[in-house]
Amino acid sequence: MINLVLFGPPGSGKGTQSLKLQEKYQLMHISTGDLFRKHMRENTDLGKEAKSYIEKGDLVPDAVTIGMMNDKIEHSPEAKGFIFDGFPRTAAQAEALDRFLNEKGTPVSKMIALNVDDDELVKRLLNRGKDSGRADDQDESIIRNRIEVYNEKTLPVASFYEKQGKYVAVQGVGTIDEIFARLCAEVDAING
Ligand code: ADP
Secondary structure (H helix, E strand, O other), X not given: OEEEEEEOOOOOOHHHHHHHHHHHXXXXXXXXXXXXHHHHHOOOHHHHHHHXXXXXXXXXXXXXXXXXXXXXXXXXXXXXXXXXXXXOOOHHHHHHHHHHHHHHOOOOOEEEEEEOOHHHXXXXXXXXXXXXXXXXXXXXXXXXXXXHHHHHHHOHHHHHHHOOOOEEXXXXXXXXXXXXXXXXXXXXXXXX
16 A cells, blocks of 8 residues: 655645546545535535635645545555655644554555745646635735745654655656655665
8 A cells, every 4th residue: 555645835736647647646635725615515523614714825724624634545445655745844734644654554655745946836736726716826915925934834744754764756847757766766766
């Protein structure tokens, strides 16, 4: 069983690459952002709570996020492994995920980070905002806040996995296929 954490700032391409990895390695892709947006569309209590944070570009509180993620894993017994996209995004989330997966005997195999500089991120997100309809992608100050929150709260998660010898980073700029090939080389190295 392979459990991947795909890591990187907003707009680094985690979603795009997750879809390709999911197909190639037959893993289940779980994106906390997608799950939150589904709850918001369906106007659930969780969705209503998440909305107030997401529209400012802040993180949804850990308790809500961790609960939603554990529930999703618990309800996916058929999965042969997972790609975690957008999770864990805080030290507390990383600790909770480790505890949860270790109890199941299926720990995180590797965290792979996508490196992309800030100006390229802002450009990509504003571009995505034009046709995705995502309000959080249409306002440069919200985008800059998300990048700031990432640098402050999420970057430390990399050292959490680095200490376990599970962290690698690849260049996240290039064509989609070039970046995918870099990721596949890292996945293929897991059992090799
Ligand atoms: P991006 O990576 O482009 O910012 P996502 O779709 O991953 O987009 O996330 C959108 C928003 O959902 C984030 O800005 C944040 O408010 C919320 N969110 C997603 N994942 C988490 C998480 N693990 N913890 C807290 N909030 C989250």
